[in-house]
Amino acid sequence: MAYELHYWDGLQGRGEFVRLALEDAGERYMDVARGKPKAGYGTEGMMRVLNSTTEPHIPFAPPFLKDGELIVPHVANILLYLGPKLNLAPKDEDLRYVAHGLQLTIADFVAEVHDTHHPLATDLYYEDQKDAAKIRTQSFLEKRVPKFMSYFERVLKQNPHGDKQMIGDTTTYVDLSIFQIVDGLHYAFPRAMKKFGAQYPRVAAIHDAVLKRPKIAAYVDSDRRIPFNESGIFRHYPELDQDA
Amino acid sequence: MAYELHYWDGLQGRGEFVRLALEDAGERYMDVARGKPKAGYGTEGMMRVLNSTTEPHIPFAPPFLKDGELIVPHVANILLYLGPKLNLAPKDEDLRYVAHGLQLTIADFVAEVHDTHHPLATDLYYEDQKDAAKIRTQSFLEKRVPKFMSYFERVLKQNPHGDKQMIGDTTTYVDLSIFQIVDGLHYAFPRAMKKFGAQYPRVAAIHDAVLKRPKIAAYVDSDRRIPFNESGIFRHYPELDQDA
Numbered sequence A, B: 001m002a003y004e005l006h007y008w009d010g011l012q013g014r015g016e017f018v019r020l021a022l023e024d025a026g027e028r029y030m031d032v033a034r035g036k037p038k039a040g041y042g043t044e045g046m047m048r049v050l051n052s053t054t055e056p057h058i059p060f061a062p063p064f065l066k067d068g069e070l071i072v073p074h075v076a077n078i079l080l081y082l083g084p085k086l087n088l089a090p091k092d093e094d095l096r097y098v099a100h101g102l103q104l105t106i107a108d109f110v111a112e113v114h115d116t117h118h119p120l121a122t123d124l125y126y127e128d129q130k131d132a133a134k135i136r137t138q139s140f141l142e143k144r145v146p147k148f149m150s151y152f153e154r155v156l157k158q159n160p161h162g163d164k165q166m167i168g169d170t171t172t173y174v175d176l177s178i179f180q181i182v183d184g185l186h187y188a189f190p191r192a193m194k195k196f197g198a199q200y201p202r203v204a205a206i207h208d209a210v211l212k213r214p215k216i217a218a219y220v221d222s223d224r225r226i227p228f229n230e231s232g233i234f235r236h237y238p239e240l241d242q243d244a
Helices: A016-024 A042-050 A075-085 A093-117 A126-158 A173-188 A201-211 A214-221 B015-024 B042-050 B075-085 B093-117 B126-158 B173-188 B199-211 B214-221
Strands: A003-006 A029-031 A066-068 A070-073 B003-007 B029-031 B066-067 B072-073
Touching: A003 A016, A003 A042, A016 A029, A016 A075, A016 A173, A016 A214, A070 A075, A070 B075, A070 B093, A070 B199, A075 A093, A093 A126, A093 A173, A093 A201, A093 B072, A093 B075, A093 B093, A126 A201, A126 B126, A201 A214, A201 B075, B003 B015, B003 B042, B015 B029, B015 B075, B015 B173, B015 B214, B066 B075, B072 B075, B075 B093, B075 B173, B093 B126, B093 B173, B126 B199, B173 B199, B199 B214
Parallel strands: A003 A029, B003 B029
Antiparallel strands: A003 A066, A066 A070, B003 B066, B066 B072
16 A cells, blocks of 8 residues: 655645655655645545544644544654665664664754744744844844755764765765755755755755655645745745845 | 663653653663763763764654664654553554554644744744744644644543543553643643643543553652753643633
8 A cells, every 4th residue: 555645735835745755756645735635635635634534643743644543643753764665764773763863963954944924823824923033034144044055064974884874874864854954944945945055055955856866856846846936935025034 | 770761851852752662661761862971871972873974774853762772752652662562552453553543633733732822933033933833833722733632532432441541442542642732731721721621631631541540750850851941842821721
């Protein structure tokens, strides 16, 4: 049976980190919310699981993966689960905790990206927290992006197997996620990202290398890849962007 | 060799979720930053790992656990690693992903608690973002706490093994973490928490049951338990609190 990925329709969002792993591995999967309601899919198919009063293990929020009866929630947890099955995790058991730690740091970064446009409350519109968003985004671009990206650059530099992958000597789901956050930053903050390649050459090289992987290149060109938009995590609001 | 827990001295913070598991299991561990610098410990002992230019797998931030050569960063990852060793994880492999998913939801909640007092920037003082903190806290108390706590209440209600533990039929690290967030909310928002026991009886019962576990009771009474304070995640700023 194919994996079922449950995530909101119409945006890349957090679901995209899982899609990239499934696509790179050429794995068959059902993107549930984008399926036909008549066939039991669509957003209502996802909501049926979320609102179930009988499921023994309910998720808090999308994305979650359904593999038969098992429901695995949270991006990093899904990748922890799928990584070895998709041949996108380190072989060494201990290194899997290290890869997972990197993915959790990426998850924290993604949460901070989200809060640039929603610093005060997720239930308020962006327009109603724009001034706070400007302050938060300035701090994000000037302090947080350099802190995270310098860290990822160090991780690559100190990898005993070389700086062509985030961990070990093969491409893992962590590299695919690095591609996604760099890609998202370019979309959201094109001015601030102008010097990114010079500032963080190793991280930028991971982005470019992942994009050249045949299955990722095909996916990004397909209509399965939803374009970035202002419903997702990475949103382009020109008034929040600033020169590098 | 004893586990080394690396976390900031002087606050419970995120390190406390790991301490509770180690303490409940009666495991020997070194709380590195609280140790003597002369013996290679203290904050400088922790910073030596964080700033290392030779470690193959550096953490982004505390807390991290050192078990021999292996460095495991992030609370949920540490508990995933330690859980089975401390007999605080489900026996079933699949259920470990479910437990980890619950812990990651707790981690998201903890990040939202932090942002109540730091909504605009972690590098600004609370005093410089107090107005934004009031708006964010109101949304947190009125929308987010009910969303998370109703979810945890549902998880308990739908546990096929009964509502005395968050998952399966034994106490796990997830229950210990539920204790910690409920305890922290009582400290930070005593007015808002006045009706908590009536609103979320199953979650409140987990808190009380964990506090009765002999090793947790002894720990909470010891000077190893740092009191809540305004350097931690849960901070008591009376101006942010509001009636339930």
